[in-house]
Amino acid sequence: MSDKVIYVMYDDDGALKDGAKKLVSKGVKINEVFSPFPIHGIDPIIGVKNTRLGIMAFVYGLTGTTLATIGMRYFMVVDWPMNIGGKPNFSYLENMLAFIPITFEFTVLCAAHGMAITYLLRNKTLPGIPAQNPDPRTTDDKFVMEIRMSENHSVSEEELDGLLKDTGYIELDKKEVK
Amino acid sequence: MQKEAAIREPLILGHKTYHDITEDVCRPIEDKAPKMWYILFGIALVIGLYGVGAICYLLGTGVGVWGLNKTIGWAWDITNFVWWVGIGHAGTLISAVLLLFRQKWRMAINRSAEAMTIFAVFMAGTFPLIHMGRLWVGYWTLPLPNQFGSLWVNFNSPLLWDVFAISTYLSVSLVFWYIGLIPDFATIRDRAKKPIAKRMYSILSFGWSGRAKHWNRFELVSLVLAGLATPLVFSVHSIVSFDFATSVIPGWHTTIFPPYFVAGAVFSGFAMVQTLLLIMRKAMNLEAYIHTKHVEYMNIVIMVTGSIVGTAYITELFISWYSGVEYEAYAFLNRATGPYWWAYWSMMTCNVISPQLMWIRKLRRSLLFTFFISIVVNIGMWFERYVIIVTSLHRDYLPAAWSMHFPSHIDIAVYIGTIGLFFVFFLLFARFFPVLALNEVKTILKGSGQSYKESPDYHEHH
Numbered sequence: 268m269s270d271k272v273i274y275v276m277y278d279d280d281g282a283l284k285d286g287a288k289k290l291v292s293k294g295v296k297i298n299e300v301f302s303p304f305p306i307h308g309i310d311p312i313i314g315v316k317n318t319r320l321g322i323m324a325f326v327y328g329l330t331g332t333t334l335a336t337i338g339m340r341y342f343m344v345v346d347w348p349m350n351i352g353g354k355p356n357f358s359y360l361e362n363m364l365a366f367i368p369i370t371f372e373f374t375v376l377c378a379a380h381g382m383a384i385t386y387l388l389r390n391k392t393l394p395g396i397p398a399q400n401p402d403p404r405t406t407d408d409k410f411v412m413e414i415r416m417s418e419n420h421s422v423s424e425e426e427l428d429g430l431l432k433d434t435g436y437i438e439l440d441k442k443e444v445k
Numbered sequence: 446m447q448k449e450a451a452i453r454e455p456l457i458l459g460h461k462t463y464h465d466i467t468e469d470v471c472r473p474i475e476d477k478a479p480k481m482w483y484i485l486f487g488i489a490l491v492i493g494l495y496g497v498g499a500i501c502y503l504l505g506t507g508v509g510v511w512g513l514n515k516t517i518g519w520a521w522d523i524t525n526f527v528w529w530v531g532i533g534h535a536g537t538l539i540s541a542v543l544l545l546f547r548q549k550w551r552m553a554i555n556r557s558a559e560a561m562t563i564f565a566v567f568m569a570g571t572f573p574l575i576h577m578g579r580l581w582v583g584y585w586t587l588p589l590p591n592q593f594g595s596l597w598v599n600f601n602s603p604l605l606w607d608v609f610a611i612s613t614y615l616s617v618s619l620v621f622w623y624i625g626l627i628p629d630f631a632t633i634r635d636r637a638k639k640p641i642a643k644r645m646y647s648i649l650s651f652g653w654s655g656r657a658k659h660w661n662r663f664e665l666v667s668l669v670l671a672g673l674a675t676p677l678v679f680s681v682h683s684i685v686s687f688d689f690a691t692s693v694i695p696g697w698h699t700t701i702f703p704p705y706f707v708a709g710a711v712f713s714g715f716a717m718v719q720t721l722l723l724i725m726r727k728a729m730n731l732e733a734y735i736h737t738k739h740v741e742y743m744n745i746v747i748m749v750t751g752s753i754v755g756t757a758y759i760t761e762l763f764i765s766w767y768s769g770v771e772y773e774a775y776a777f778l779n780r781a782t783g784p785y786w787w788a789y790w791s792m793m794t795c796n797v798i799s800p801q802l803m804w805i806r807k808l809r810r811s812l813l814f815t816f817f818i819s820i821v822v823n824i825g826m827w828f829e830r831y832v833i834i835v836t837s838l839h840r841d842y843l844p845a846a847w848s849m850h851f852p853s854h855i856d857i858a859v860y861i862g863t864i865g866l867f868f869v870f871f872l873l874f875a876r877f878f879p880v881l882a883l884n885e886v887k888t889i890l891k892g893s894g895q896s897y898k899e900s901p902d903y904h905e906h907h
Contacts, residue, residue, distance in 0.1 A: 281891075299656055299657065300656070300657040301654060301655045301656060301657075302655050302657070302660065303463065303467075303628075303632065303655060303884050303887060304628075304660070304884040304885065304887045304888045305660035305661070305663065305664055305888065306657070306660070307888075309657055310657060310661055313657060315657050315658050315661055317661065317665075318658075318661050318662045318665050320662055320665050320666060320669070321665055321669055324669045324673075328673075338588065339600050342588055342597040342598075342600060343597070343600050343601070346595060346597065347595065347596065347597055349599060349601065351601065356601075362601070365600065365601040366600055368603075368606040368609070368610065368680065368684055368687075369600060369605070369606055369609045371676070371680060372606070372609040372610050372613045372677075372680065373609065373613070375613055375617060375673050375674075375676070375677050376609075376613045376616065376617065378669075378673055379616075379617040379620060379621075379670055379673050379674075380616065380617075380620065382666060382669060382670070383620045383624060383666065383670075386624070386662055386663075386666045387651065389662065390653075390659050390662060391652070392627065392650075392651035392652050392653050392654075392659070393651050393652070394648050394649075394651055395648060395652075396651060396652030397647065397652055398631065398634060398635065398647065398650070398652055398653070398654065399652055399653075399654035399656075400631075400635070400653075400654040400655055403635035403636070404635070405635075405655055406628070406631045406632040406634075406635045406653075406655055406884075407463070407464060407467045407632060407635065407636065408462065408463035408464040408467065408887075
């Protein structure tokens with residue numbers, strides 16, 4: 268199915284945000300926003316849900332804690348209980364204090380790297396992937412809104428052109444995509 | 446857009462636009478390197494290679510080429526290790542702790558401070574590795590299944606905690622740094638004209654697009670990483686201090702060590718950031734972004750952490766007498782009046798007196814004075830580690846075993862060499878990487894930029 272994509276460019280983050288607010292109130296669905304830096308407050312306007320990566324970080328962290336506990340219990344208590352000054356490691360609980368630093372470090376290690384890897388995969392940003400922004404200026408000082416006609420049946424293209432004109436964009440680009 | 450009080454000094458001077466910020470940060474990368482860069486790089490490389498040569502000689506011959514003896518088994522190597530790790534504390538503190546506290550001035554300095562951190566931790570890691578003598582069995586520090594009857598590493602030992610702490614710190618700092626770099630690499634990629642540069646920055650930027658959802662994730666990931674890195678910063682130097690504090694050597698066996706080491710680390714780290722940034726802002730024309738106010742903020746951190754360090758020195762001294770343990774008391778008396786008195790008093794002068802000068806507003810806002818003090822602090826913090834390590838060891842319980850430590854030329858060459866290598870890395874970073882978190886700085890332009898703060902409608906609405 269062929270689709271028409273409209274790229275609307277602004278030269279100010281405030282202008283894009285105000286424009287987006289107007290368009291959304293008229294029932295236009297904004298598909299995507301590209302910007303050089305995070306525009307605070309744009310997410311609820313265009314319907315971007317908050318990321319759940321934080322929950323994932325917690326899960327990865329717990330995994331790290333568990334692995335560190337299991338590992339150290341096995342190494343130090345089960346497999347090779349070290350006899351230090353006549354005090355061998357008989358139980359995990361009695362020796363746990365010495366294991367806290369590494370448990371902490373390993374928790375942080377797993378949480379940070381697990382989250383970072385998930386972040387890169389979910390964003391589909393990995394080495395070798397070509398740039399995905401519609402215009403090279405969106406990483407400098409321009410802000411682009413992407414509107415797909417296939418997701419906007421309530422407004423016609425002419426109506427949309429009129430609405431867009433009121434938002435004070437600086438450039439408008441229409442593309443046919445398959 | 447966040448508003449702030451009008452009396453707060455602007456963080457970005459002059460009448461900058463978003464595009465100006467991009468230009469100012471990217472131009473030094475795109476232009477040809479100035480002659481000075483090649484000269485500095487050449488000097489750093491020669492010194493670095495001298496150090497590499499010394500390390501090769503050390504590995505080929507054995508640790509005996511150092512000035513260690515049977516009484517002093519730890520000296521320059523561990524001093525340098527702790528010194529470098531300490532320096533490597535400022536970057537993550539700036540980007541993580543200051544992010545949690547929403548300190549906007551961090552944005553101009555966090556990138557280069559983090560780079561400095563990573564390179565400093567590289568240098569730090571060199572010392573324990575070469576101290577093994579057999580570098581190639583360095584992986585024995587990891588709990589890997591092996592043929593020695595499955596002999597595991599000792600998880601009760603602070604030295605092993607250190608292995609985990611340093612490697613976690615290094616890798617997490619690297620990830621934190623790189624995740625922030627991705628959008629900025631994308632900016633350079635989209636501006637690059639030369640095909641090779643375009644290809645390189647395209648690979649480095651991972652195809653970053655700047656979608657709203659990606660920025661949403663970016664901000665959360667930065668925040669969570671900051672939350673994880675904050676206790677990490679404190680844990681790393683606490684664990685480094687455990688290397689000493691859990692032993693039974695008078696002068697080392699003190700519970701004050703963890704907080705005292707952490708404060709000292711931040712103190713020396715900020716001093717190194719000052720040394721580097723004061724030169725970099727000038728050489729790369731970044732005076733509008735890193736200006737007197739930033740320097741003043743950092744000087745206040747130096748003053749506060751320096752005061753904590755000073756308090757710790759005096760507390761330690763008092764407790765050594767108050768404890769009634771004669772060996773403990775002697776260890777401290779020997780530090781101040783023994784054969785290493787000059788090291789002790791250099792440490793006291795550099796670390797206790799010099800930060801107190803920062804109470805004077807005129808001095809802490811003087812760039813020249815700051816530069817001078819930053820060097821003094823780094824010298825002082827090196828002496829602190831030397832005093833703690835060598836003077837505690839050199840006079841044993843048995844006077845027959847008393848000895849002195851004299852560094853060999855290999856000791857000195859390895860140390861000087863790591864400084865050279867550090868600058869090789871830092872100069873390469875300054876040449877090819879965006880030295881300022883340029884896209885993050887854009888977010889504070891409207892709230893803290895001079896032209897916006899001075900405009901008449903800044904305080905009208907919102």
